[in-house]
Amino acid sequence: MTAMLETILAAIANSLWQSLALVALAWAGLRFVPPMNAATRHLIWWAVLAAILLMPVIPRSKPGAQVGQALPAAQLLPIRQAAATPEPPALPVPAPSLALRPGRWPQCVFLLWLAVYLMQMIRLAWSYRYLRGIKRRARRASPEMRRDFDVWMMACGVHRPAELLISGEIVSPMAVGFLKPAVVVPEALLDEFSEPDLDHVLLHELAHIARRDDWSNLAARVAWTLFALHPAAAVALRQIEREREIACDDWVVAATGQARPYAASLARLF
Numbered sequence: 649m650t651a652m653l654e655t656i657l658a659a660i661a662n663s664l665w666q667s668l669a670l671v672a673l674a675w676a677g678l679r680f681v682p683p684m685n686a687a688t689r690h691l692i693w694w695a696v697l698a699a700i701l702l703m704p705v706i707p708r709s710k711p712g713a714q715v716g717q718a719l720p721a722a723q724l725l726p727i728r729q730a731a732a733t734p735e736p737p738a739l740p741v742p743a744p745s746l747a748l749r750p751g752r753w754p755q756c757v758f759l760l761w762l763a764v765y766l767m768q769m770i771r772l773a774w775s776y777r778y779l780r781g782i783k784r785r786a787r788r789a790s791p792e793m794r795r796d797f798d799v800w801m802m803a804c805g806v807h808r809p810a811e812l813l814i815s816g817e818i819v820s821p822m823a824v825g826f827l828k829p830a831v832v833v834p835e836a837l838l839d840e841f842s843e844p845d846l847d848h849v850l851l852h853e854l855a856h857i858a859r860r861d862d863w864s865n866l867a868a869r870v871a872w873t874l875f876a877l878h879p880a881a882a883v884a885l886r887q888i889e890r891e892r893e894i895a896c897d898d899w900v901v902a903a904t905g906q907a908r909p910y911a912a913s914l915a916r917l918f
Contacts, residue, residue: 654754656704660878663703667880670696675887686894687859693891694864697871697884761877768873779824786813786832796843797831797850804851804903806858812850814838820917823853825862841916848913851903855896864892 674696678689789797789812797812811830818834831853837846856862868888875881897914901907 657754657757659704663706664878664880666703667700667878670699671880671883686891686898690888690891690895693884693887697881697888700878700880700884701871701875764876765873768869768876772869772873779822782815782817782822782832783813783824783830785817786815786830788812789814789833796847797854800847800851800854800903804854804858804899806854808857808860810854810857821849821853823856823862825857826866829857829862831857837917841913844909845913845916848900848904848906848910849917851900852896855899858899859892859895861892861896865889 674692678684678692788794794812800806801810808829811828813830813832814835815832816835818832819836821831821833821837823829823831831850833846833850837849841849868885871881872885875885897910900910904910
């Protein structure tokens with residue numbers, strides 16, 4: 649098992665600088681190229697994360713022939729003839745891969761990763777159970793609110809059925825899924841927010857459902873449990889979360905055409 653751990657850690661260590669370089673290149677590219685929308689940036693960071701996760705398993709070419717490799721008989725004569733001639737100057741050999749020193753440290757790193765992994769999985773399971781409880785105990789919205797909600801779904805072209813629920817256990821609105829998604833609104837907002845402000849809040853959560861962010865967020869959280877110790881993956885996951893929220897803000901502005909009123913609604917919500 650130690651040999652396997654050393655192989656895995658060596659593969660990750662040898663691809664770490666490439667992963668960090670890819671993250672830096674993506675960050676600089678998105679910062680200095682012509683502006684693009686948040687949904688596109690969200691997809692780009694997902695592609696960066698996928699590349700980071702694949703780098704350790706990409707086969708690396710090794711210079712030179714393998715020791716003990718048999719050559720065909722047809723190739724032996726040219727080799728004997730070439731032995732009598734002076735050898736050409738040696739070509740530069742690529743730098744060898746990073747070799748990790750043997751010891752007990754692979755087990756220590758594995759135990760640290762296992763502890764973080766188990767902690768993150770417990771948090772993920774607790775969050776799932778908590779959200780299911782919130783959704784189960786919430787009550788249905790009034791027919792008037794539901795009618796306005798359905799109108800917004802039709803106007804924005806959302807073809808994914810979703811419920812509208814009211815809960816007194818939460819302080820901020822949320823979108824919960826997965827197979828039967830719902831938008832859950834805090835009961836306190838019904839009295840404190842005007843109808844336009846409430847529409848902005850509902851549309852932001854509806855954007856998560858329309859974009860299927862419940863599934864992509866689950867994939868991001870699972871990736872975080874597996875690669876919490878990988879610095880490049882951690883940066884990519886934070887950017888994915890950031891661009892996901894901005895993409896929903898852009899979705900609301902595109903649906904309403906009211907950037908400043910929407911920003912004011914967010915400020916009142918916070």
